[in-house]
Amino acid sequence: MANYLAQFQSIKSSCDRLVVSIEDVSDLWPSIKEGLEARLPLKKATLNNRTRNPVHVENLPAEFILTTDARLRSRFPQEQYLFWFREPYATIVLVSCEDLDEFKTILKPRLKLIVQNEEKEWFIVFVSKADPSNDQATKMAKKVYARLEVDFNTKKRERCCKYDLHGPEANFWEDLDLKLAECIRNTLDKRVQFYEDEIRKLTEQRFMPIWNFCNFFILKESVAFMFEMANLHEDALREYDELELCYSETAGTPGKHRDFGGIDNGDDQAALLNPGFKQLTLIVQDDCFREFEFRQYIFACQAKLLFKLGRPLEVATRGHSFVISFSKILAMHENALPFCFREVWVITACLALLKSTTSHYDGGVMSPDIEREFYRLQGDLYSLSRVKFMRLAYLIGFGHEIEKSPANSAALSMLPWPKPPIWPALSPDSSADVLAKEKMILQSKPREKHFNIQRKVLPLEPSLLLREANRRRAFLSVGNISELVEGHANDGSGPDANSRLTSKNPSYMSRTFSGPTISESRDRPMTLSEVYVAAEYSLKLTVSDPDLLNSLSSLEEFEKKYMELTKGAADNYHKSWWKRHGVVLDGEIAALHFKKGEIDQAAKSYEKVCALYSGEGWHELLAEILPNLAECQKILNDEAGYLSSCVRLLSLDSGLFLTKERQLFQSELVRLAHGEMKHPVPLDVSSLITFYGTAGPALELCDGDPGVLRVTVWSGFPDEIVLENLNLTLSASFGADEGVKPIKSAEKHVLKPGKNIITLDLPPQKPGSYVLGALTGQIGHLQFRSHGFSKAGPADSDDFMSYEKPTRPVLKVLSPRPLVDITCAVSSALLMNELQWIGLIIKPLDYSLKGGILHIDAGPGLKIEESHLIEIEGHDPAEGFEKVPIEGGKVALPDWASDVTTILWFPVRAIDENIARGTSSALLQKPSIVDGMRMIALKLDFGAFRNQNFERTIAVTFTDPFHVTTHLTDKSTDGTLLLQVMLQSQVKAALNINDAQLDLQDGFEHVAKTDRQPTFRTFPLVISPSSKAGILFTVSLSTIEEETPQQDSILNLKYGISGNRTVGAHAPILANGEGSEEMVFKVALALQRPVLDPCVAVGFLPFSSDCLRVGQLVNVRWRIERLKNPETDVSASCRDEVLYEVEAQPQNWMVAGRKRGHVSLSTAQGSRIEITVTCIPLVSGYVHPPQLGLPEVGEQNISCNPAGPHLVCVLPPTLSSSYCIPA
Amino acid sequence: MIVCVAVVGHQNNPLYLESFTGGDDALKLHHIVHCSLDVIDERVNNPKRSASTLNETFLGLLYPTENYKVYGYLTNTKVKLIMVTTDLDVKDADVRSFFxxxxxxxxxxxxxxxxxxxxxxxxxxxxxxxxxxVKSFGHSMSL
Incomplete structure (x- = not known):
């Protein structure tokens, strides 16, 4: 059966669609052909798939072929059976007949003959040629068709349809399509069934010797092909999948040795997407196929179907894993394959997959997930081909041009060398090439890292190429000269070590190993350049792809291709959201850009890589790439970027660089900061300079106080660094107070490496609690800013996550509160007009008053005696006592008094020019306190910077020592009066009266007729605080008139006082400090002569009602009567009208009438008038009633009834029910 | 043989990385571990595809390359444990127990x-x- 393979292939290639045969019985084809073919491809058809489930197929391609056609006639029955898939899937019988008899006799038997073949799926199309106008013919045609239907239709199936040449019926074509589809479906089912039976039969023989994979393949592919023709791609794909599985099992069976293939010219170009790459007959071997070609063939078929199904993603998925697995298979057969065949195949396979999947990928309606997956696979394919391409380039000596980055090292150093049976040897005529290579090696310098960073170069090779190559040359024993030479240089530093070795000893090398003597010494070890040349030579033999050959031909072409692959991988990875893969490859692109001098682009890419690494804290990787970025920035003159890179380099783990290197970073930074920059550059140094508050509780300050803040600043610089100035912002820990001003420190700070403690003057802050905000400052033109807050210094600062906000407050500014209290120490009144001590209790409230100055400002009527020292004593006198001067009202508080409560005594004198007046006892008048009140304004400036102040005005009362009242106790008939003078002590101190003398006014004289009242024996009279004493004087009226009439009587009291200044009044201060001198108190007394000759009488009339009540109106009435004839007296009182005035105590009475006015009173003696004023009593109790006064008539001319003040009773108001709340 | 094990924090920051190659080439392993985070991210962010393994800490093979394999493991606290091995036929069970x-x-x-x-x-x-x-892993493999 394997012989049929060639035939099968040719049949398969010649037929590409379903065939429908036309049995043209009545020569109708030419007239109907056009109409029928217009129906193709079939718009809709329902077919059954492998699992016999109906599937809707659209646009099913088909072809009409006449049964008389050569293509159908020439086949042998056996052939037909074997390649059944190409046989017609339906037969349309075209008939036409206009005569019933003719139908019965001729046509019917003939049709029966045609359709008797059971395997054929057929239906009859009756073509009516009758003109619609010809009724006869139409009728006949109908009859014949009816007959036809009867004869050929069965109950189950209608097999006839009628086509009218002159205007077919509307539903004819649909009917035709349905019938055609039905036939195709049935045939397909039958054939699938048939093939499956055959396949099953064959499968049962799987493990028998007669098993032949080729037969199985033909059957399986026939089915697949059939499905493919029927547009059932899914099923076709499944057939191929099964075929692949079966092949793997067959190929995997041990025992038979089969050729692998892949040794033909052009095999190195992967054919995994080209099913027609090789004739299957060429790859057949015994009963099976060569693995190399066949696997690619199967994959190509699968890919074709997948593309037809619109699944480029699946092609990529399958393709990627196919490449990987096939690469492994190639590795197993590497012995038999050309040098580097595997690498070349993988590159071409990946590129082919990329090309075809990209062209088929329309990016249409796809979920983002799928889209990402697609790009990821593209990236993987690019990446895979890139790695293999680098390997090839390395083998031919471009290794030194490949960046020794971690990514390249990871890809190449774990990728084993190709394992040819024998490493390619040098061809005899290649000495010139060897020299050229050597030259190239010598010229290439290992790229020096910026900042002279000494780094171990990452390897790009799994083991030394030189050793590997020489070892693989089978006839060389281990331990040759090359190995010995390598022994010195083999420090694991890869090809550079070798190239250095070669460059160090060029004369030695050339003398020994290279030169025109190569051909003579085939058995000596090759030098590296020879290895390169040999590899290049054999690689050129392997590679048939002109593009790839071109890419490996020169360094420029290599770089071009390398860039293309790297870019492709990076772009696709970016699209697939594999940002790390993408960005790392960006770094590789950057390296290439850098080499080409496109620094700008290189810097951009490097920045991306650095951002990625630093964002996730991969410092080791960052340390590798950051110097490159710095170099680019330096070349580009990007000062800010360069500085930032220097800072970042410095802030990396200190173990990643040598101290020398770190010092270099710093010196670069300082050099730039101080020298070259024209404009200030802001820079974030959060990772390099961190700061934190000192340990312990936060600094607490009272509102308005400045302070000194200690901050620990940790410097990551390897050397000392000078900061021109330093500012620190504090931020309120609660509430967003944006207006916090930075604390400035203009002085220079030198930061040592590591921990530094810096003190900053803190201006007064608003109340609240503050945490450290940001540290800013300047290094030269560099304005740096650090948010880096570290909790405990360098141990933590290595981590990028230490940018957390500090939580512990460093400063607490307390809300405003009283810091000091000043009160008056004296509780009772002091002596008026005498020098008295006033005590101030100064009480600090948890706040030092150190350096405080008290301003004392005495108000009017008060004078501070500055000639005296001020006494300051502690609350407990043991705490301290000091006398301090007062100057200009200022007193400086002594230091010892700053934290304790002290009493400050200072001497004052309250001045009252008015002489004290005694009052009549009947009036019950008390001296007003207000008269003796004096104000002292105090202001205390304190705090460390006198920034705090306290102001208070205190009131001090002064008083006369006595309140004097007089009372006329008795009046004897001889005109002698007994005048009682009562003295009430006003102070809280014992008063002792030594002498009392009354200077009487005019009209009175002492009974004794002497100037002086005789001294009582009771003197000195001691009056206790708040008690009273009385002195009786006997006076009589006199008639002697003096030239200077004295208005008042003056009582002179000589007294002393024994009081305590802490309580109140005390002996006045004297210059010598003693307070025992006698004092004189003068008081004026107004004595009234009795009214002896009244001219007007005023009588208070009784109230109309018995009782007065609060709130009740009451009429108060007085009667005025003229007692004298006015002719005898021409004073003002004798006019015919009188001025009156009602006086009432406002707290007791409300006067509702006219208080003051004139009333007419006849001048005739005895004339009377009554004055009525309505009043309302306001308080209950015994109160003085309103009094009527006549201001124009002298008091001595008025006779009153009752004579003196009297009291009336006022009852409380009656209860008002309206305010009662019902129970 | 296991060439590298690593612990990566939940912010994808390296917490621990140890290379067992013996050579001075830890940087390339840093690179491999770092890149494998892409795969972990994708698996974690696309729970659809890994619905069955939603509660599974073992992420399985992250990275089938030709020459080495990267396995991942995700703890509840989103800390990633990553292992790179050059053994190309490793049993999943062994890796699970290792993790x-x-x-x-x-x-x-x-x-x-x-x-x-x-x-x-x-x-x-x-x-x-x-x-x-790591040593015991190699040992059990050789047995």
């Missing part, structure tokens, strides 16, 4: 009161313990 031991060691290491969460693991005993686990 279980590795996870236990990690948990012990971070339970140390002197360890600052989120910072690099610098404990020597952790390093020794990981070394032992």
């Amino acid at each position: 279980r031991k590795f996870h236990a060691a990690y948990v012990d290491a971070v339970s140390n009161p002197f360890h600052v969460p989120g910072k690099k693991i610098t404990s020597n005993s952790f390093s020794e313990r990981v070394g032992t686990i």
Whole structure:
């Protein structure tokens, strides 16, 4: 059966669609052909798939072929059976007949003959040629068709349809399509069934010797092909999948040795997407196929179907894993394959997959997930081909041009060398090439890292190429000269070590190993350049792809291709959201850009890589790439970027660089900061300079106080660094107070490496609690800013996550509160007009008053005696006592008094020019306190910077020592009066009266007729605080008139006082400090002569009602009567009208009438008038009633009834029910 | 043989990385571990595809390359444990048990009161313990 393979292939290639045969019985084809073919491809058809489930197929391609056609006639029955898939899937019988008899006799038997073949799926199309106008013919045609239907239709199936040449019926074509589809479906089912039976039969023989994979393949592919023709791609794909599985099992069976293939010219170009790459007959071997070609063939078929199904993603998925697995298979057969065949195949396979999947990928309606997956696979394919391409380039000596980055090292150093049976040897005529290579090696310098960073170069090779190559040359024993030479240089530093070795000893090398003597010494070890040349030579033999050959031909072409692959991988990875893969490859692109001098682009890419690494804290990787970025920035003159890179380099783990290197970073930074920059550059140094508050509780300050803040600043610089100035912002820990001003420190700070403690003057802050905000400052033109807050210094600062906000407050500014209290120490009144001590209790409230100055400002009527020292004593006198001067009202508080409560005594004198007046006892008048009140304004400036102040005005009362009242106790008939003078002590101190003398006014004289009242024996009279004493004087009226009439009587009291200044009044201060001198108190007394000759009488009339009540109106009435004839007296009182005035105590009475006015009173003696004023009593109790006064008539001319003040009773108001709340 | 094990924090920051190649080429392993985070991210962010393994800590093979394999493991705290091996035929069960031991060691290491969460693991005993686990993995493989 394997012989049929060639035939099968040719049949398969010649037929590409379903065939429908036309049995043209009545020569109708030419007239109907056009109409029928217009129906193709079939718009809709329902077919059954492998699992016999109906599937809707659209646009099913088909072809009409006449049964008389050569293509159908020439086949042998056996052939037909074997390649059944190409046989017609339906037969349309075209008939036409206009005569019933003719139908019965001729046509019917003939049709029966045609359709008797059971395997054929057929239906009859009756073509009516009758003109619609010809009724006869139409009728006949109908009859014949009816007959036809009867004869050929069965109950189950209608097999006839009628086509009218002159205007077919509307539903004819649909009917035709349905019938055609039905036939195709049935045939397909039958054939699938048939093939499956055959396949099953064959499968049962799987493990028998007669098993032949080729037969199985033909059957399986026939089915697949059939499905493919029927547009059932899914099923076709499944057939191929099964075929692949079966092949793997067959190929995997041990025992038979089969050729692998892949040794033909052009095999190195992967054919995994080209099913027609090789004739299957060429790859057949015994009963099976060569693995190399066949696997690619199967994959190509699968890919074709997948593309037809619109699944480029699946092609990529399958393709990627196919490449990987096939690469492994190639590795197993590497012995038999050309040098580097595997690498070349993988590159071409990946590129082919990329090309075809990209062209088929329309990016249409796809979920983002799928889209990402697609790009990821593209990236993987690019990446895979890139790695293999680098390997090839390395083998031919471009290794030194490949960046020794971690990514390249990871890809190449774990990728084993190709394992040819024998490493390619040098061809005899290649000495010139060897020299050229050597030259190239010598010229290439290992790229020096910026900042002279000494780094171990990452390897790009799994083991030394030189050793590997020489070892693989089978006839060389281990331990040759090359190995010995390598022994010195083999420090694991890869090809550079070798190239250095070669460059160090060029004369030695050339003398020994290279030169025109190569051909003579085939058995000596090759030098590296020879290895390169040999590899290049054999690689050129392997590679048939002109593009790839071109890419490996020169360094420029290599770089071009390398860039293309790297870019492709990076772009696709970016699209697939594999940002790390993408960005790392960006770094590789950057390296290439850098080499080409496109620094700008290189810097951009490097920045991306650095951002990625630093964002996730991969410092080791960052340390590798950051110097490159710095170099680019330096070349580009990007000062800010360069500085930032220097800072970042410095802030990396200190173990990643040598101290020398770190010092270099710093010196670069300082050099730039101080020298070259024209404009200030802001820079974030959060990772390099961190700061934190000192340990312990936060600094607490009272509102308005400045302070000194200690901050620990940790410097990551390897050397000392000078900061021109330093500012620190504090931020309120609660509430967003944006207006916090930075604390400035203009002085220079030198930061040592590591921990530094810096003190900053803190201006007064608003109340609240503050945490450290940001540290800013300047290094030269560099304005740096650090948010880096570290909790405990360098141990933590290595981590990028230490940018957390500090939580512990460093400063607490307390809300405003009283810091000091000043009160008056004296509780009772002091002596008026005498020098008295006033005590101030100064009480600090948890706040030092150190350096405080008290301003004392005495108000009017008060004078501070500055000639005296001020006494300051502690609350407990043991705490301290000091006398301090007062100057200009200022007193400086002594230091010892700053934290304790002290009493400050200072001497004052309250001045009252008015002489004290005694009052009549009947009036019950008390001296007003207000008269003796004096104000002292105090202001205390304190705090460390006198920034705090306290102001208070205190009131001090002064008083006369006595309140004097007089009372006329008795009046004897001889005109002698007994005048009682009562003295009430006003102070809280014992008063002792030594002498009392009354200077009487005019009209009175002492009974004794002497100037002086005789001294009582009771003197000195001691009056206790708040008690009273009385002195009786006997006076009589006199008639002697003096030239200077004295208005008042003056009582002179000589007294002393024994009081305590802490309580109140005390002996006045004297210059010598003693307070025992006698004092004189003068008081004026107004004595009234009795009214002896009244001219007007005023009588208070009784109230109309018995009782007065609060709130009740009451009429108060007085009667005025003229007692004298006015002719005898021409004073003002004798006019015919009188001025009156009602006086009432406002707290007791409300006067509702006219208080003051004139009333007419006849001048005739005895004339009377009554004055009525309505009043309302306001308080209950015994109160003085309103009094009527006549201001124009002298008091001595008025006779009153009752004579003196009297009291009336006022009852409380009656209860008002309206305010009662019902129970 | 296991060439590298790593612990990566939940912010994808390296917490611990130990190379067992013996050579001075840890940087390339840094690169491999770092890149494998792409795969972990994708798996974690696309729970649809890994619905069955939603509650599974073992992420399985992350990275089938020709020459080495990267396996991943995700703890509840989103800390990633990553292992790179050059053995191309490793049993999943072996890797699972390796990660279980590795996870236990990690948990012990971070339970140390002197360890600052989120910072690099610098404990020597952790390093020794990981070394032992890695060795025993190679050993069981050879058996």
